[in-house]
Amino acid sequence: xxxxxxxxxxxxxxxxxxxxxxxxxxxxxxxxxxxxxxxxxxxxxxxxxxxxxxxxxxxxxxxxxxxxxxxxxxxxxxxxxxxxxxxxxxxxxxxxxxxxxxxxxxxxxxxxxxxxxxxxxxxxxxxxxxxxxxxxxxxxxxxxxxxxxxxxxxxxxxxxxxxxxxxxxxxxxxxxxxxxxxxxxxxxxxxxxxxxxxxxxxxxxxxxxxxxxxxxxxxxxxxxxxxxxxxxxxxxxxxxxxxxxxxxxxxxxxxxxxxxxxxxxxxxxxxxxxxxxxxxxxxxxxxxxxxxxxxxxxxxxxxxxxxxxxxxxxxxxxxxxxxxxxxxxxxxxxxxxxxxxxxxxxxxxxxxxxxxxxxxxxxxxxxxxxxxxxxxxxxxxxxxxxxxxxxxxxxxxxxxxxxxxxxxxxxxxxxxxxxxxxxxxxxxxxxxxxxxxxxxxxxxxxxxxxxxxxxxxxxxxxxxxxxxxxxxxxxxxxxxxxxxxxxxxxxxxxxxxxxxxxxxxxxxxxxxxxxxxxxxxxxxxxxxxxxxxxxxxxxxxxxxxxxxxxxxxxxxxxxxxxxxxxxxxxxxxxxxxxxxxxxxxxxxxxxxxxxxxxxxxxxxxxxxxxxxxxxxxxxxxxxxxxxxxxxxxxxxxxxxxxxxxxxxxxxxxxxxxxxxxxxxxxxxxxxxxxxxxxxxxxxxxxxxxxxxxxxxxxxxxxxxxxxxxxxxxxxxxxxxxxxxxxxxxxxxxxxxxxxxxxxxxxxx
Ligand code: PEP
Ligand code: MG
Numbered sequence: 001x002x003x004x005x006x007x008x009x010x011x012x013x014x015x016x017x018x019x020x021x022x023x024x025x026x027x028x029x030x031x032x033x034x035x036x037x038x039x040x041x042x043x044x045x046x047x048x049x050x051x052x053x054x055x056x057x058x059x060x061x062x063x064x065x066x067x068x069x070x071x072x073x074x075x076x077x078x079x080x081x082x083x084x085x086x087x088x089x090x091x092x093x094x095x096x097x098x099x100x101x102x103x104x105x106x107x108x109x110x111x112x113x114x115x116x117x118x119x120x121x122x123x124x125x126x127x128x129x130x131x132x133x134x135x136x137x138x139x140x141x142x143x144x145x146x147x148x149x150x151x152x153x154x155x156x157x158x159x160x161x162x163x164x165x166x167x168x169x170x171x172x173x174x175x176x177x178x179x180x181x182x183x184x185x186x187x188x189x190x191x192x193x194x195x196x197x198x199x200x201x202x203x204x205x206x207x208x209x210x211x212x213x214x215x216x217x218x219x220x221x222x223x224x225x226x227x228x229x230x231x232x233x234x235x236x237x238x239x240x241x242x243x244x245x246x247x248x249x250x251x252x253x254x255x256x257x258x259x260x261x262x263x264x265x266x267x268x269x270x271x272x273x274x275x276x277x278x279x280x281x282x283x284x285x286x287x288x289x290x291x292x293x294x295x296x297x298x299x300x301x302x303x304x305x306x307x308x309x310x311x312x313x314x315x316x317x318x319x320x321x322x323x324x325x326x327x328x329x330x331x332x333x334x335x336x337x338x339x340x341x342x343x344x345x346x347x348x349x350x351x352x353x354x355x356x357x358x359x360x361x362x363x364x365x366x367x368x369x370x371x372x373x374x375x376x377x378x379x380x381x382x383x384x385x386x387x388x389x390x391x392x393x394x395x396x397x398x399x400x401x402x403x404x405x406x407x408x409x410x411x412x413x414x415x416x417x418x419x420x421x422x423x424x425x426x427x428x429x430x431x432x433x434x435x436x437x438x439x440x441x442x443x444x445x446x447x448x449x450x451x452x453x454x455x456x457x458x459x460x461x462x463x464x465x466x467x468x469x470x471x472x473x474x475x476x477x478x479x480x481x482x483x484x485x486x487x488x489x490x491x492x493x494x495x496x497x498x499x500x501x502x503x504x505x506x507x508x509x510x511x512x513x514x515x516x517x518x519x520x521x522x523x524x525x526x527x528x529x530x531x532x533x534x535x536x537x538x539x540x541x542x543x544x545x546x547x548x549x550x551x552x553x554x555x556x557x558x559x560x561x562x563x564x565x566x567x568x569x570x571x572x573x574x575x576x577x578x579x580x581x582x583x584x585x586x587x588x589x590x591x592x593x594x595x596x597x598x599x600x601x602x603x604x605x606x607x608x609x610x611x612x613x614x615x616x617x618x619x620x621x622x623x624x625x626x627x628x629x630x631x632x633x634x635x636x637x638x639x640x641x642x643x644x645x646x647x648x649x650x651x652x653x654x655x656x657x658x659x660x661x662x663x664x665x666x667x668x669x670x671x672x673x674x675x676x677x678x679x680x681x682x683x684x685x686x687x688x689x690x691x692x693x694x695x696x697x698x699x700x701x702x703x704x705x706x707x708x709x710x711x712x713x714x715x716x717x718x719x720x721x722x723x724x725x726x727x728x729x730x731x732x733x734x735x736x737x738x739x740x741x742x743x744x745x746x747x748x
Contacts, residue, residue: 031063038136038155039065042148046116046137050077050084051163052130056417057189057408059085059132066137071111078424079406082106084133087121089406090687091130093149095120097142103713118143124156124163131163190386190409192362195373197706198382199425200339200360200402201418204394207342207349213289213318225275228284231325232271238320239265242355258355261317270295284325292318316352335359339400345372351482354379360402362386362394362409375478377704378455384409387646435467437504440715442694442723448715451507451702453680457495460502462705467712470506472702473567473628473680474499476551477514489550496558507563509605509628509702510555512548512580514569515540532642537570537607542579552587556598564602567628572612574619580604609633609681614662621666621673628702629666631681635659654683655739660730664696671697678702687714688743694718695727 031049039047046066050059061067061075079089086104087094096102099119107114116137124131134156136144239262264270270291277287292314299311335358342349344365350372353361361376361383376383382404394400394411401413401421410417439447451472452463463471479487479495487495500508516528516536528534541548555566568580581604591598606613606620609630613620620627631654636643638659641652653659663679670677678700683689685707693701694715703711726746733739 028063032065034155034159035063035065038134038152042136042144042151044118044136044138044143046113046135048135048137049124049132049159050088050135051124051132052079052088057403057406059088062132066116067111067113071108075108075111077106078403078420079130081424082108083119084121084135088123088130088133091123091125092687093120093122093153095144095146095149099137113137115139117141120144120148120152122149122152122156124160131160134159188411190411192384192386192407192409194404194407195363195383195385196361196376196379196381196404198360198380198404199421200382200404201413201421201425202337202339202359202400204362204396204398204400205335205338205340205358206396207340207345207353213292213315213322224278224282224284227325228274228278228287231284231321232265234324235317235321236262236265238324260313261320264314264317285322288318288321288325292321339402341394350375350379350381354381360384360404362402374455374475375481377706378459378478380458434465435709435712437464437467437469437506439469440712442715442718442720444719444721446694446720447699448694449678449700450708450712451509451678451680451700452705452708453702454499454705457498457502459705460499463708464502464504466705466708468506468705468708470563471499471503471508471510472678472700474508474510475514476511476555480513480515486547486550489554492551492554493557496554500558500562500564503562505563507565508559509565509567510559511567511569511607512538512541512551512555516570532636538568538576538580539570539572541568542576542583545583548580548583549587552584553591553598556584556588556591556600556602557596559599559602560597562599564599565605565626566602567605567607567626569607569630570609570633571606571620572610574616574623577604577606577620577624607633607680608666610637611662614638614666617666617669618673621669621675621677624675626676626678627666627670629663629677629679629681631659631663631679631683634662634681635683638662653736654686654689655730655743656736657731657733657739660692660733660739663693664727664731667693667696667698676700685711690714691718691723692727692730694720695723695725 035047035049038044044066046064048064048067049062051062052058053060056076057079059077059079061072064072077085079085083094083096083099083102083104083106085106094102096105096119098117099105100107100114100117102119105119116139118138118141119135120137121133121135123133134152136148136152138144239258243258243262274284274287274291277290278284282290295314296311296318299314335353335356338358339360339362340353340358341362341364343363345363350361358381361381362385363372363383364386373383373385382402384402384404384407386409394409399412401410401417402408403410403421413421438450440450441447449469450467451470452459452466452468453473453475454460454463454471455475455478460471474496476492476496479492496510514537516531516534516539535543541551552566555564558564566584568577571577571580584602584604588598588600592600603625605626605628606624607628607630608614608617608620610633614634617627635641635652635654635656639651639653639656641648643649643652667677677698679693679698680702682703684693684701685703690701690711701711729742730739733742
């Protein structure tokens, strides 16, 4: 390898260029000077600069030394697309000895890029503001070093401020800063927050935008009885079809909803009463409204919360009948090629949308819970949150493309964008490698157990595909939330058994009901003024022993022949753990008396997700069979920050020294007592956190199945020794700023 000049010299040279830039306004000339100097200095075959086009959120190749000059302005990359797109999206440098072996490598035709092996991409950013990327490439493999990464990062840092000003100037002067997308073709885009990743294209449908029951009927002149019978038949056929075609992946939850609709529809008292009213002279619409209204009032007045909940179902069914009476666009209740926009919704609504094949979802209300987004991910419905907007800004029927990777809604997208979306959608669909269940080894051979978080049956299939070694967390509250009700022991047994049976081996951790907080029933009976500090998780179960026993019985029976482990959520004290343990022992004894097959002695675990549990982690590590760190809640409770509150969400920072120290303390306590500990919160999917956690001694991660392969890749790149040094340094930092500074400085 040729000896290169000192990188410091290069940094000076670029800084000089940047200062000179103010005197001229030709950005392309400036960028060309920059890439020429870098390429010469680093003796790279290629040096390119990409800039992010704000309106399309795509990276455009703006200058290159080495790539085909015709590619400049023509080559576009999405955030997360290719190695360069990934570096910008994740705001981290990526260095590859053999670029084409990186799974994210994207071959760009007609650039002659295939000739180059070594690849180094560094994001250009100003704070967290993404500006673009600097990329160097070389024909020979393994050409770039860590020092080159640092040097390129420093240069990128210098360029950032200059480029940001340039962008602003260009905008002021009305120039396009992007590549070759003609201005007329640009779709208007709206920024939003990602809830469930994916891409969706379709026309807007407003959920419950209007109550059809209360509207005037326009078809009163037709023969009312014939029209009604036809609507009834159509509704019956639709519900049958939904039932029949229910995707296996959601059948466990959707069955709970649609079977009750069919039952009601066929009930003589319900549809028969409507017919009688029509025969007595009422219009079809009027009779539906009257009967549905009467039923809804009756149900709403019930003292039984389970009965009250059915009000929702009755009105839903009434809407469907009226829609079918009118005929027209939504005749089949099929939401293919539709993006649903709703203010707030129940988990059951979401399952309904999945059953009707909705392409995507835009939520506008502030009250949408974290669990709704978790469920959307399991159902694979691309979803975004548009908190500050009113939904009528997106009118019914408008075509939108929702990029729920980047958090952008493109209104009236042009054909090129639609084509790109469809290609990405297709690629993601087919891009699911199958792994055998296995641990992920670090680069120096330390095995990290990979488990899956499972919310619905479909997740188990994804988990098996992703090579998960078992289930690290089954959130058992989903059937409860979807039904807004307590399923019986028998129903729970059926659901758990199907989950357990699909796992090919390894541990199955079933968590008892974690209701409350942001996982509320829609019923006023369960409303609390401060639900996060209320009757949540294990508190709820201990306060309702009959419900708790039903669930424990169902779990012990379902896991009879498996490595069953039962996990208790939101445990604040050892006393609660003892109490829960007593109940499970009593339930096991009852099952034995009844001669029912069950697991007699599952391992019992505690979720560490409250500050009090961290304080008592030594005792928990000594008394429980295993610990599971729920960082989603732990960060919230440690920092007193509600992630769904826009005013403070940026303070939700897992890199806060208090969080880092708590995590290290819990892992260390478990290690001392020889008790297993796993991370099942979302930070277990973050690359930097993985390094930190491994450095603290964590050897087990449980995460969404869709994230497992990325986690596996990340683990392969770290070594235990490096991680240990990294964690030790992070743990010494006194403030959030100091932690961030250290991370930025280490170039990770
Ligand atoms: C957590 O709090 O990190 C966790 C895994 O539990 P949930 O997200 O279900 O609250
Ligand atoms: Mg939790």
